[in-house]
Amino acid sequence: MIKSIFKAYDIRGVVDETLTEQAVRQIGHALGTEAQQRGLTDMVLGRDGRLSGERLLNALAQGIVLAGVNVIDVGMVPTPVVYFATKHLQTGSGVAVTGSHNPPEYNGLKMMLGGDTLYGDMISGLYERIVKGDLHTAQQHGVIKTLDILPVFLEALLQDVKLARPMKIAVDCGNGVGGVAAVEIFKRLGCEVTELFCDVDGHFPNHHPDPADPHNLVDLQNILRTTDAEVGLAFDGDADRLGVVTKDGQIIYPDRLSMLFAQDILQSHQGATVIFDAKCSAHLAPWIRQHGGTPLMWKTGHSLMKAKLREVGAAAVFAGEMSGHLYFNDRWSGFDDGLYAGARLLEILSRQPQSTDAKEVTRVLNELPQGISTPEINVKVKEGEGPHIVELFKTHIKFDNAQVNTVDGLRVDFSDGFGLVRSSNTTPVLVLRFEANDEAGLERIKAQFRTGLQRIAPDLNVTF
Structure with a gap:
């Protein structure tokens, strides 16, 4: 073993x-x-x-x-x-x-x-x-x-979600197992579906089944550009995560999707808790408060997020992770479900009027707040070294005029952005992410973290 x-x-x-x-x-x-x-x-x-x-x-x-x-x-x-x-x-x-x-x-x-x-x-x-x-x-x-059990799942989902009007969508299953259900779900919801790689094939001959990587969304972006589809949905290999692309080719990352879902759910659940992981945008917590909710930052990882949802109970109506795991606990059962999340997204978007250029649907998605951000940055460390480096960083590196959160590594929120360093729970790397309102702010925050890491671990290959 x-x-x-x-x-x-x-x-x-x-x-x-x-x-x-x-x-x-x-x-x-x-x-x-x-x-x-x-x-x-x-x-x-x-x-x-x-x-x-x-x-x-x-x-x-x-x-x-x-x-x-x-x-x-x-x-x-x-x-x-x-x-x-x-x-x-x-x-x-x-x-x-x-x-x-x-x-x-x-x-x-x-x-x-x-x-x-x-x-x-x-x-x-x-x-x-x-x-x-x-x-x-x-x-x-x-x-x-x-x-x-699949027909029972389909009926439960279709009883729960109702679209205000039929929609034209594109769906990319990446040859993952989502293909056994996704097209049927969206067609039965009343959608006209353009299918991409919805046949299940364990060789994954077209692209890697991971919508978190922008390279895997290029085919979906091309289909949206050349057809009358209003929005594109992508699923990972086991369909517990969702990726979204707009008509104009923009990727709506899951922290921004979480804003849309929180806004919708909080209309009927004022004061409820919305959970999100430490990698999410600094714009998310204020958005939740603005719409009458209570934000709660938690640790990255689908198992940890579900445990927190269970701990908080019915008071937590939704949770979202930057990775694309989205958990609905208002009308669904609090587990991460890319297919259900896709259906709930269409339920919201279907309230916008239909047009050949998908103008209103695209506007709703593109107007969600965002900063300038880096992708997830991985810095290799020796096996078992990551947690020690993060602890040294917490102890010895100080930040002025900032809010420090240690729920998952070290996240430092400034008035114009944030920086995060945490140790991956799955591979020997430090995970970093940065966001700011402008490029100058982004470079300033990155420089503070870069200098700090070089001070406590001079042998690290820090390239960001």
């Missing part, structure tokens, strides 16, 4: 190298043991469209049933459909076998037990359980049954 596959938010590795069928079977046995000790009887399993998905799901199921826990196999579905099934079937427990946006040779496991999304010590605890041999083998093994 290779420890490196046990990440902060999930289990992930290269199939047949670090993530083998034997390893996945053992992980299933450990998960089943943990479930059995919690008094849980059933777990939902689903998989994305990767070539290794079916055999890894089968190995996982074999391990789980050894512990006497039953498996409900919902087949090849988007990760949000697995989350939905754990709610609908009241198991609270499930695993999505998915490599998400990683290269084709990768796969992984996103896990829930008893309503808790596993992260951190809960994931490393599975490794410790396997190494110690602390695995329960039941006298009577669990049973595996299959269930087609």
